[in-house]
Amino acid sequence: MAVPTYRFHCTDGHVAIIDPVGIGIADRAQIRVHAGDAARFAMERVGAGLDWADWIVDVHDGQGRRVLVLPFRDVAVWSRAA
Numbered sequence: 001m002a003v004p005t006y007r008f009h010c011t012d013g014h015v016a017i018i019d020p021v022g023i024g025i026a027d028r029a030q031i032r033v034h035a036g037d038a039a040r041f042a043m044e045r046v047g048a049g050l051d052w053a054d055w056i057v058d059v060h061d062g063q064g065r066r067v068l069v070l071p072f073r074d075v076a077v078w079s080r081a082a
Contacts, residue, residue, distance in 0.1 A: 022062070
């Protein structure tokens with residue numbers, strides 16, 4: 001059985017960081033974890049000084065269906081709590 005592929009795009013509705021490849025994830029519970037990782041990567045590597053308040057991780061499955069929207073502000077809360 002093939003492992004489903006998910007793409008983790010980041011956007012504020014005007015600018016986007018597109019995930020052209022995606023990643024295979026067998027356990028759907030791990031989608032949210034990887035979305036948080038994608039947001040943290042963008043905030044740390046793309047522009048630590050930018051205002052990320054309106055950004056989201058927009059996760060789509062291999063057929064292009066949206067499976068999760070994770071606001072960056074929720075990820076920032078996780079990071080402070082960890």
